[in-house]
Amino acid sequence: MQKLRYTAFLVVSILAGMAAGTSFAQTKEVYSAELMRGLSNKGAHVTKPYITAGDRTYIVGTQNGDFPDLGSHVKGEMGGLWMAPIKLLDGFWLKLTDSDKNDATWLNDASEFITYPYGSKFSYKPVLDGIQVERFQYCPQGKEGMIITYTLANTTNKPRRLQLDFVVKTDVSPVWYSAENNIIDAPDSISWNAKRAVYSAKDTKHSWFTVWGSSVPTSGHALNVPTPTETIGLGKSASSTHSVALKPNEHLTAVFVVAGSTKTSELALASYEAILKNRDQLLREKQAHYAAIINRAKIDIPDKKLQQAVNWGKVDTEWLVSDLPGIGRFLGAGAIEYPWLFGCDNSYAQQGVVALGGHELAKSTLRTIKQVSEKTNANGRIIHEMSSNGFVGNKGNTQETAQFAIAVWKVFEWTGDVAFLREMYPYIQKGIHWLLVDQDKNGDMFPEGYGIMEVKGLNAELVDVAVYTQQALEVAAKMAAIVNDPKSQKDYAQKAALLKNKVNTLFWDETEGSYCDFYGTREQAITTTKGAIEQVQLDLEADKQSAALAKKQEFYKTLLAHLETLPAGTQRGWFTNKNWVISTPIESGIAPSAKAIRLLDKVRTEHTGEYGPYLSAVERRNMMTIATGVQAVAEAAYGRTDESLWYVNKIVETFSRVLPGSISEMMPDYGCPAQAWTIYGLAVPLVTHVFGVQPDAYKKAITFAPHLPSGWDSISLAELPVGDNLISFAVQKTGKGVQYTLNSKTADWHYTLKLANLKGKNYVLNGKTLVANSDELPIQGKSATVLILD
Known part of the structure; x- marks a missing residue:
């Protein structure tokens, strides 16, 4: 079945620039396009974790789209939706119901996960006799919230009426190393704001807030509802219900936004509303941010x-x-x-x-x-x-x-x-x-x-x-x-x-x-070896079948016996x-x-x-x-x-x-x-x-001392920032010798090409044949081509 197309999350100009045989030297959009198309797990590693990242918020779950308890620093609590230094939610799930047949299913087992530089996508097998669903999520740069979209497609020739239940488990709680500093998590409270059609959750002891809602009108809401995955913690569950109708072969997108604040519920609500309103622009900005990094x-x-x-x-x-x-x-x-x-x-x-x-x-x-x-x-x-x-x-x-x-x-x-x-x-x-x-x-x-x-x-x-x-x-x-x-x-x-x-x-x-x-005394060596034996013993208790650990323990016991035979005070490297x-x-x-x-x-x-x-x-x-x-x-x-x-x-x-x-x-x-x-x-x-780039931006100088590995005939590095300059450098083996090409943005820099055994060789600099006086060749100007002749 044909995959859904998200007009929002692929940059059209990037894809339009792709063509067979496109070279490195072409447009920035072409260079970044491959990465911007993302990578699929191809249905593997579905229970392994992923991260949907932002610089203020991030989401961690498993690649099947679920939110089981993950991690060890705060045991079982490292997954979910985070806005450092607090966690906002343990997770979220979507339940779909055919309103005409009263047939329901949870979307908690994605068949494919695709990671993009700027977000994550989950594809589900068709459900409810012909409903195809994809979930896409991203965390906008610099914003205290995140965006989750579900695109639902009716692949049948009949109109369909669906009920969407967006179910959330809150866990408004602190990050690792909080309890040790007397920052103690407390139970959450949840309230429904009928005027704004949003939920608000709060840790009952601290000023930590989470707000969430949807672009789709709400037809109902409920507290303490079951979730398909049980999670630990002091959070509570809630659901919002949304009724939608799909014509034959039609698709629609339901957007959900989660936002937070460590100060007031009003700030969390303001973040929620701003993110929901500007979500398309925020996505474009996020894509542009990553494209710039790739390029x-x-x-x-x-x-x-x-x-x-x-x-x-x-x-x-x-x-x-x-x-x-x-x-x-x-x-x-x-x-x-x-x-x-x-x-x-x-x-x-x-x-x-x-x-x-x-x-x-x-x-x-x-x-x-x-x-x-x-x-x-x-x-x-x-x-x-x-x-x-x-x-x-x-x-x-x-x-x-x-x-x-x-x-x-x-x-x-x-x-x-x-x-x-x-x-x-x-x-x-x-x-x-x-x-x-x-x-x-x-x-x-x-x-x-x-x-x-x-x-x-x-x-x-x-x-x-x-x-x-x-x-x-x-x-x-x-x-x-x-x-x-x-x-x-x-x-x-x-x-x-x-x-x-x-x-x-x-x-x-x-x-x-x-x-x-390390360097030290025999006594320090003995202490170190005893510490290693204790560590191995602890490891063996956790993994009694490990032959490698058992062998390691024997090594240290033998070493300890040897060390104890040495004269007291012996000092050396160990x-x-x-x-x-x-x-x-x-x-x-x-x-x-x-x-x-x-x-x-x-x-x-x-x-x-x-x-x-x-x-x-x-x-x-x-x-x-x-x-x-x-x-x-x-x-x-x-x-x-x-x-x-x-x-x-x-x-x-x-x-x-x-x-x-x-x-x-x-x-x-x-x-x-x-x-x-x-x-x-x-x-x-x-x-x-x-590439051999040896920068000295303070002196506005760069030395290039490249070393091509065996079998490599050409390399290039473009738009590399060095100080206030932007340089491009390439090495190409030719029938006459090896050619080095340099281009820079700024004219007042000094460059040196440093090559082993260069002295005495003939070379061509910008069309003029010369003889190298040393292994270091100075290069002036914003651009130069040097051909070292064989």
Whole structure:
């Protein structure tokens, strides 16, 4: 049967531009059209979660259109309709009744789910002898509400009279980490506003409100009605009844709007009425918003699966953006369990975001992290996790303070925003003091405390903490030069050099051919190992059949026995957990080449599973996009392009495994179905290594040092924002040599093409044949074509 057509939710101009053989260089509308058409689950994964995202509201349910209890942070309550920091509804359902036959059915089992960048669609099998239904929903940008539409088609040659019962289960309740702060959920109350034909619900203890209604006249309403899916919580159910008539082969759309407020019912009602009235315009704005994101930093590469994953990665990232009143605009960590603010996750994610042109999101996210950290800690320490109610659940693991400084510098390289850098610099200075004084009790320059791997007992001088502290010192020295702080510049640069040497000597285990998990005493190694044994025991109690866990337990018991034979006070690097962060010295580029290559080969052959490095090569169970992404960046840092793309494509292999258009946090198909830091592993190796874009927006300069993978003959990157400039760059292998094409919006920038073994080669620059004097070729002007002759 022919699918229904929504005139509202596909941009006609985009579809009209599509044609067979359309190339990358054509219109923005053509480039974004493929993504704007959405992706289907093809009837699979119907009980897996999805997210319909907006920056003020979002909807989480399952891909069959239902709203079962989901999630663990607030157990069973992470699904539903949300307007951070509160939940509005547990869910909604539609019951259809044939008014002539009194035959009824619930629409709670969609046969197909399609995710669009800007919304979600559910298609149902025909019901009631020829009634076809599709549901489409979206959350407008910047609005405290959401829109649900049902399009009903009469596919018969007889007139039909239908009754629609829109049933809602409220759950006006707070986000995670509220009860711990004495914000206690209370039962809901519901009232019917006959004049406005809307329902209003309120938490009876707090000023939290939900309002909902429809574009279709209401013929009845009722409280405490049954729902097809039972949900936990203190909410109540209600239904509104709507009678409609359909002529033969006619279709109509019923619109329902849900809105909320954390202040007054009048504000919730005002939001409801404004959204209902302007719904078509709001949809067009939402589509335009996502089209602009897709068309920013447009890539064209031979690997179309990777190209698709990167483009959807831009979309997935935007799904996680939250504009939280009183807090700021920031990128949340993941849907559905972690939609709030994280320090570590964003320090990785913003490097990918800014490499794909998301300058304002990167700056606003880091500003928010800094402001919340300053309010919470005041001493330079960067928070780990803040719930959407503004409460901080973890004041910060040690490495996050160093990572923040690195992320700020990366964003500055792309934006050249000196005001932003000056704003961040004083708190970064405090952070370095916190790392090297407060967290370095023995004065060896290795800060103590938990790092990325939150493993029981692993509270020591960790490799990721040491490496990122060294990198923080390097970038802080560069910041000091920009803000005219020569004393700090010299101090930070000297300490960075010293710490680099200490990491490469004290953390390196020559026998293992690897950097160690941590540096410390025999006693610390014993404590860490005992903590690992306790953690494994807890895991085994939950999964007694796991052979991998049992093997891991034996490894640690054997290791503990060995450690206890060593002399007391023995101090060295310890290779205990074999965690993926042993690659951070290579990711950062501070490892000597011989050590880097040796460990890269070791990780690939000994520590890697089907989708990249194991989180722990002892356990050999779990893999995550961030670990695989870091390994891809590590390979790229040492010029191993094909090896880097091997890891990148391991991430790509998991694309759409659970949620169409997205990549799960835990590879290949569990954890959060959308995760912010995945963009790090997709964008950074591609943009900064394969395309070789090395920005210095402050000096209005860009170096291009491209590395084409084996089998790639051409690549192009168009409309990439760098500072106030917009550049396009392409590489094309030809019969005469390799051609490099550059175009930019602004004339007063300086460009350099950097290629290995370029010196002495003949090249043609804008039609003139010359000889390269070095491996770096300066390029002037807004556009240039360089052909390096074979």
